[in-house]
Amino acid sequence: MTRTTGSAAAPLTNGMPVLGLGTWQNTDPEECRTAVREALETGYRHVDTAQAYDNETAVGEGIAAADVPREDVFLATKVWTANLAFDDVLSTTRASLDRLGVDSLDLLYVHWPTGQYDPEETLAAFDELSDEGIVERVGVSNFGPQHLEEAVDVLDAPVFANQVELHPLLPQEELRTACAAHDVEVVAYSPLARGAVFDVPLLQELANDYDTSPAGVSLAWLRAKGVTAIPKATATAHIRDNWESLGVTLDDADVARIDALETRDRRVDPDWAPWN
Numbered sequence: 001m002t003r004t005t006g007s008a009a010a011p012l013t014n015g016m017p018v019l020g021l022g023t024w025q026n027t028d029p030e031e032c033r034t035a036v037r038e039a040l041e042t043g044y045r046h047v048d049t050a051q052a053y054d055n056e057t058a059v060g061e062g063i064a065a066a067d068v069p070r071e072d073v074f075l076a077t078k079v080w081t082a083n084l085a086f087d088d089v090l091s092t093t094r095a096s097l098d099r100l101g102v103d104s105l106d107l108l109y110v111h112w113p114t115g116q117y118d119p120e121e122t123l124a125a126f127d128e129l130s131d132e133g134i135v136e137r138v139g140v141s142n143f144g145p146q147h148l149e150e151a152v153d154v155l156d157a158p159v160f161a162n163q164v165e166l167h168p169l170l171p172q173e174e175l176r177t178a179c180a181a182h183d184v185e186v187v188a189y190s191p192l193a194r195g196a197v198f199d200v201p202l203l204q205e206l207a208n209d210y211d212t213s214p215a216g217v218s219l220a221w222l223r224a225k226g227v228t229a230i231p232k233a234t235a236t237a238h239i240r241d242n243w244e245s246l247g248v249t250l251d252d253a254d255v256a257r258i259d260a261l262e263t264r265d266r267r268v269d270p271d272w273a274p275w276n
């Protein structure tokens with residue numbers, strides 16, 4: 001059992017910090033700016049937003065306000081489903097850059113394979129942004145194995161990451177295997193199951209054993225799986241608690257106990273999701 005205090009920096013996987021800050025529903029500009037600034041000043045170097053979150057301006061202001069150079073921050077956003085026609089990908093990504101106040105993005109995702117998503121057309125625009133150097137890495141989100149395979153075939157750029165819901169109550173083994181087969185990083189969204197992990201007795205027990213919180217256990221479990229996590233937090237105590245999960249290393253036996261949980265809970269499940 002290992003628990004150390006604090007951590008100077010999140011480890012990187014392929015240049016991406018394995019712990020980032022999520023910002024979905026952080027729409028109050030002041031709260032969002034403050035959370036981003038506090039996270040960066042705590043040590044986070046990865047921030048996740050999206051066109052649909054309506055907070056790119058505040059995220060950019062938080063990055064600018066933090067005492068951390070922009071080039072040290074891994075910044076990701078996502079193109080919304082209505083903006084996935086070729087010209088719209090180009091124009092709305094430029095608008096995202098303007099709102100964020102940056103010249104380039106570290107990672108740009110297709111948010112969902114639905115709406116105006118057309119693999120040939122959409123991904124050609126992502127390739128163009130990548131060729132222009134505006135986008136460092138191309139990612140996808142909410143892609144199942146078939147959509148992923150198709151994107152790998154169609155894109156010239158490598159598919160860097162697939163961002164999907166993933167936590168101890170939704171371990172996504174099949175999807176993780178499909179990503180590994182194509183050298184695609186997995187980024188876990190809703191890594192705390194939007195709060196549901198806090199009520200799982202095993203995670204409460206392990207939190208006690210490792211002197212952390214159930215959030216810390218979930219994030220350490222994801223790290224043990226080689227998965228990057230982007231918990232959303234606005235409360236300072238939550239931002240810090242999640243950061244301190246980097247000091248928690250679960251024993252293999254405890255990872256296996258979490259793997260053996262049978263409860264399943266998907267928290268983000270719109271009718272138009274590809275799995276419905």
Ligand code: NAP
Pocket residue numbers: 021022023024025048049111141142163164188189190191192193194195213215216230231232233234235237238239241242268
């Ligand atoms: P989450 O990170 O699983 O949970 C966030 C909730 O947990 C918030 O209510 C937060 O409260 C609370 N919390 C955070 N840390 C805590 C801690 N240590 N102890 C107690 N409570 C804590 O849920 P999420 O926002 O759905 O997912 C995270 C990020 O993934 C999103 O923000 C977004 O960036 C991304 N995402 C992407 C997609 C997609 O389609 N690609 C979908 C969903 C989410 P406070 O805010 O009050 O601190």
